[in-house]
Amino acid sequence: MKRNRFSSRKRISADATELGRLAIGLAESGSKIEDLFWQKRLAELVDRLLHDGAEEDLNASLDRLFDTHAMAHDDLADIVESQAESCTMLDRGQDFDVLLIAVPVLGWSRFSIPATAIPQSLLQTLKVQLGAHVFAAGARVALADYLYSPDQLPHSFVDTWQLLQKLGAAALAGCDLGVDASSMPETNRFLSDTRYLVGALAVPRGMPLFRWNEEDKTTREAALKEWVRQGAPCFEPLLTGCAYQPLLADAYHAACRAADSASRPYSLNASVAFLQATLGDSADNLRAIVGGFHDKRLEEYRIGFGPRDEDIIYHGVVWPLLGIEDETTDVAGEIEGVLRKTGLKEVTLLDQQFPYEFCDDCGAPLYPNIEGETVHAEMPEQDDAPSQTLH
Incomplete structure (x- = not known):
């Protein structure tokens, strides 16, 4: 899956070229032994580039491979992500596997969804619940004392690697990571958004990281059920005035992708609930145009x-395509299914191709109406109305 960056046709560095050569070798490998040969050399080079802060070399190689060799692009992207979110650290003569993890929380509110510092007492409670239901017994855990918005997460592989180093060291030292939020970007205000608890796990080399890795065969589904039941109330002091749904902790990049996917149907459900509460009307009297x-x-x-x-658009939701989804995937049918489960009786799927455009004045997405035109979403006058785009 291509990461969100612009392609470049400029001459790339020797390191970026070597990354491409190794990735193509891996993609064209015909055996597990050869896979390991290429993976080891790729991991060593990627580690050096992350340590040197060479983000441009990583991106340049990925962009070039996206244009020339799709399988090699995906193999390299997997290794870069893996090296950015995991490593081995030494503590008192023993090697530890260290993994950067994220715990997404989906939320919506008619007011602001907080991105906020987490009091130490609450951070400890979250660690206890995660340790009991999600992480393997004996895993050392460090959490950042901040509930991040998507705008505030690391936005590069190097930034992610640097956060891994800090949190990994904290996990081995038995402490948590204090976050200085003063330099963080402001959080955009959306009706529906995701918040992230970020941390690191450290376990002796080769030992289980999560409950479902252990021999008692606890499943991911069972772990999620208990985490939601026992852990969800911990977020209530942080998300006052919000409806919210915690997701399962996982490796950093996998958790972020899972949140992107889960946030799409969640946003539709939140949208219908918001409109019913705001307008004082039932879902039967609403219409959705896709x-x-x-x-x-x-x-x-x-x-x-x-x-x-009426031919009025009060509200809009953006449902981005993810991964391998394209024109051949029945995404529209999935959207219709989610909408009908909310109680909407009238869902119109338009066949025409709309241009990927935004408002020239404010930059907001334009939404389809029943006539097949693109228009602004405009709620009736109300106080404290947040942005009319659900993410």
Whole structure:
């Protein structure tokens, strides 16, 4: 899956070229032994580039491979992510596997969804619940004392690696990581968004990281059920005035992707609940119009919500395509299924291709109406109205 960065045709460095050569070797390997040969050399080079802060070399190689060798691009992306979120650290003569983890929490509110510092007492409670239901017995855990918004997470492989080093060292030292939020970017205000608890696990080399890795055969599903039941109340003091749903902790990049996927149906459910509460009306009296928006390819679906008997769009949701989804995937059918489960009776799927455009004045997405036009989402006048885009 291509990461969000712009391609470059400029001459790339010797290290970036070597990354590409090794990644193509791995992609074209015909045996597990040869896989290990290429993976070891790739991991060593990626580790050096992360340590040197050579983000441009990593991105340049990925961009070049995206254009020339899709399998090699995916293999290199997997290794870069892996090296950015995991490592081996030495403590008192013993090697430890260290993994950067994230715990996503989906939330929505008519007011602001906080991104906030976590009091130490609450951080300890979260560690106890995660240790009891999610992490393997004996895993050392460090958490950052901040509930991050997506805007505040590391936005590069090097930044992710640096956070891994700090949290890994904290886990081995038996402490947590204090976060200075003063330099963080401001959080955009959306009706529906994700918050992240970020931390690191450290276990003796080769030992289980999570409960479902242990011999008692606890499943991921069982771990999630207990985490939601026991851990969800811990977030209530942090997310006052919000409806929220914790997801399962996982490796950093996997957890972020899982949150991106889960946030799409969650946003639709939140949207209908918001409109019913704000308008004082039932789902029966709402209508959703679904349209596909294209650039060079289908990029996303946008869903406009309005009253069933009027040509007005009150509210909008963006449903981006993820991973291998494209025009051949029945994403529109999935969206319709989610909407009908909310109680909407009238869901219109438009066949036309909408241009991937935004408002020239404010930059907001435009949403389809029943006439097949793109318009602003405009709620009736109300106090403290947040952005009308659900993410």
